[in-house]
Amino acid sequence: MASMQSRGRGRRTINEINMVPFIDVMLVLLIIFMVTAPMITPSMVDLPSVGKAAKQPDKVVQVVIQKDERIELVSDGNTRAQSLNEIAGAVKASIANAGEAGNAAVVISADRSVKYESVVKVMDTLQRAGIQRVGLSVQLAP
Secondary structure, eight states: OOOOOOOSSOOOOOOSOOOHHHHHHHHHHHHHHHHHGGGOOOOOOOOOOOOOOSSOOSEEEEEEEOTTOOEEEEETTEEEEEOTTTHHHHHHHHHHHTSOGGGEEEEEEEOTTSOHHHHHHHHHHHHHTTOOOEEEOOOOOO
16 A cells, blocks of 8 residues: 655644535525515504594583693683592583583693693593593694
């Protein structure tokens, strides 16, 4: 047998990263995504929509919550301060004075700095008292 000659240097290590396996894996993943993407159906989310009422309310009663969480009732141009316990009765009385209680709406307006909890308490109090049409007033951004 022939004897092998060694070169004197021996084996040296390669300090470079081999990118070929990485590129192969990425190409396989790209092909998989390209094949499966057309098969995925986009999911539909049913969002609530706001439509126009069939009939405009005969009377609109406004409940205003001030910065210091004072509650005021605005009806027929008159403003009266109310507490949370009295607001439902005052709104019912104001609606009853209009004559047709079935087509009256209550709009809650609150200052931007008022806690969300305060607004929800007023809305809950009105709905528990049997007032059907309760809404929130918003200001559109310029």
